[in-house]
Amino acid sequence: MIVMKFGGTSVKDVAAVRRLIGIVGGEQRPKVVVVSALSKVTDALIQAGRLAEQGDAAAAAAAVRALHRRHAEMAVLVESPQRKAALVAALDELFHELETIVHALAVVEEVSPRSADTIAAFGELASSRIVAAAFEDAGLRSCWLDARQVLITDAQHGAAQPDRQATDQRLLSLVRPLALEGQIPVLGGFIGATAAGLTTTLGRGGSDYSAALFGAGLGADEIQIWTDVDGMLTGDPRLVAAPKVVPQLSFDEASELAYFGAKVLHPSTILPAVRLGIPVRILNSERPEAEGTLITREAGAHGDGPAAIACKRGVTRIDIASSRMLMAYGFLRRVFEVFERFRTPVDVVTTSEVSVSVTVDDRRALDAIVAELSGFADVGREDGMAIVCAVGQRLRDDPCLAARFLGALEGLPLAMVSLGGSRMNITVVLRNDDVEPAMERLHRRFFEDQPRAEPALAAHAR
Ligand code: ADP
Ligand code: ASP
Ligand code: MG
Numbered sequence: 001m002i003v004m005k006f007g008g009t010s011v012k013d014v015a016a017v018r019r020l021i022g023i024v025g026g027e028q029r030p031k032v033v034v035v036s037a038l039s040k041v042t043d044a045l046i047q048a049g050r051l052a053e054q055g056d057a058a059a060a061a062a063a064v065r066a067l068h069r070r071h072a073e074m075a076v077l078v079e080s081p082q083r084k085a086a087l088v089a090a091l092d093e094l095f096h097e098l099e100t101i102v103h104a105l106a107v108v109e110e111v112s113p114r115s116a117d118t119i120a121a122f123g124e125l126a127s128s129r130i131v132a133a134a135f136e137d138a139g140l141r142s143c144w145l146d147a148r149q150v151l152i153t154d155a156q157h158g159a160a161q162p163d164r165q166a167t168d169q170r171l172l173s174l175v176r177p178l179a180l181e182g183q184i185p186v187l188g189g190f191i192g193a194t195a196a197g198l199t200t201t202l203g204r205g206g207s208d209y210s211a212a213l214f215g216a217g218l219g220a221d222e223i224q225i226w227t228d229v230d231g232m233l234t235g236d237p238r239l240v241a242a243p244k245v246v247p248q249l250s251f252d253e254a255s256e257l258a259y260f261g262a263k264v265l266h267p268s269t270i271l272p273a274v275r276l277g278i279p280v281r282i283l284n285s286e287r288p289e290a291e292g293t294l295i296t297r298e299a300g301a302h303g304d305g306p307a308a309i310a311c312k313r314g315v316t317r318i319d320i321a322s323s324r325m326l327m328a329y330g331f332l333r334r335v336f337e338v339f340e341r342f343r344t345p346v347d348v349v350t351t352s353e354v355s356v357s358v359t360v361d362d363r364r365a366l367d368a369i370v371a372e373l374s375g376f377a378d379v380g381r382e383d384g385m386a387i388v389c390a391v392g393q394r395l396r397d398d399p400c401l402a403a404r405f406l407g408a409l410e411g412l413p414l415a416m417v418s419l420g421g422s423r424m425n426i427t428v429v430l431r432n433d434d435v436e437p438a439m440e441r442l443h444r445r446f447f448e449d450q451p452r453a454e455p456a457l458a459a460h461a462r
Contacts, residue, residue, distance in 0.1 A: 037123025124188025151192030231293030248300025306392030
């Protein structure tokens with residue numbers, strides 16, 4: 001069995017869904033299909049929520065009606081009048097419900113995280129309905145399933161964590177039998193529900209994570225992530241001019257790249273696959289014939305350099321210094337306990353004798369964190385920073401790669417440097433504004449230049 005996940009651009013319009021019918025129809029193995037919302041729809045839903053929060057009921061309602069129209073236009077995918085009427089009725093019901101919710105929230109001018117999830121979920125609920133109907137109309141035996149009956153999570157709205165046991169149970173009882181019997185279950189990604197039935201979401205880009213959770217729970221042979229690029233690329237295509245496809249990656253490499261900004265995969269996607277060793281393939285729905293990227297336990301071959309580079313903008317650096325507690329044991333524990341209490345992960349960590357510097361991506365609790373840290377240390381904070389890193393097994397074996405990495409960045413002010421940990425990753429922190437030149441230079445150094453010998457070391461350095 002395989003799980004095929006199609007991202008927002010792969011279902012963005014009628015032509016995209018027709019391509020998808022071809023791709024899924026050409027797959028002989030039993031399969032489960034997971035779809036994202038049509039592209040940009042989640043953004044629009046979040047914006048409708050914001051309008052409601054501002055009390056602008058008219059604008060929020062207009063936003064919902066525009067989404068309703070866009071989805072209703074997709075019904076041309078379905079020819080059978082009966083099936084088309086059923087789809088249109090289902091969409092009407094969904095968007096009327098959404099309009100009612102948004103109106104009520106606009107009246108009270110408040111959108112709680114729970115309500116925000118309820119609103120955001122409509123994108124995947126609608127897209128999955130459309131795709132299931134289009135499949136059926138094209139002669140593929142398929143059935144729509146409400147992902148909220150399958151993916152059970154905790155109640156951390158906006159970033160819900162799956163209850164693996166409950167989810168696996170639902171997968172085995174509700175989804176697996178259908179797929180084995182030759183049907184194609186179609187579910188929305190990104191969304192789930194608490195055991196009590198409240199709608200939740202897994203965080204932006206979370207459909208990949210849904211697909212991986214479903215793949216793991218079903219014991220799938222492969223998880224396919226269909227998107228709009230040819231696979232994991234050597235650098236973010238929006239930042240580097242001539243990125244190349246990375247044909248193979250290890251789970252470790254892929255998860256570090258995803259974590260540090262390669263948006264093509266949600267950072268949690270790899271986790272469920274790792275435990276069971278399920279290969280993850282990234283494929284292009286606009287070019288299904290392209291080989292894509294295969295992610296497995298074994299490392300890929302990357303010549304003499306890293307596998308890829310990645311970057312994450314908009315992080316904050318926090319410097320925490322303590323002269324009084326200098327080198328005292330327990331200091332680091334106290335520092336990290338604060339982050340733990342506020343459920344805020346830190347990404348890069350560097351230490352000196354007198355201070356610790358960390359970067360934080362999730363700024364929701366940052367003011368409170370800084371206030372608390374200030375109780376026992378001197379705290380400095382700098383927003384507008386970015387992480388740039390190179391990832392690859394070769395960094396372990398070739399100690400000179402780190403020097404080449406830093407050499408390429410000569411002249412750009414670096415705020416932090418980190419090498420070690422997995423030893424598969426060299427990371428620097430610099431200003432947002434320097435990300436573009438940094439990515440360009442690194443990409444040229446590692447993926448565009450012909451490999452060449454490093455300049456000989458000066459005699460005194462030997
Ligand atoms: P989907 O809607 O299919 O989930 P996403 O927009 O989430 O697609 O992810 C695909 C996008 O990720 C690509 O269009 C590309 O712009 C971006 N991206 C960033 N870094 C990389 C990378 N290293 N390799 C491939 N794509 C990347
Ligand atoms: N539709 C959701 C988002 O835009 C989830 C996803 O596309 O993976 O974040
Ligand atoms: Mg995505």
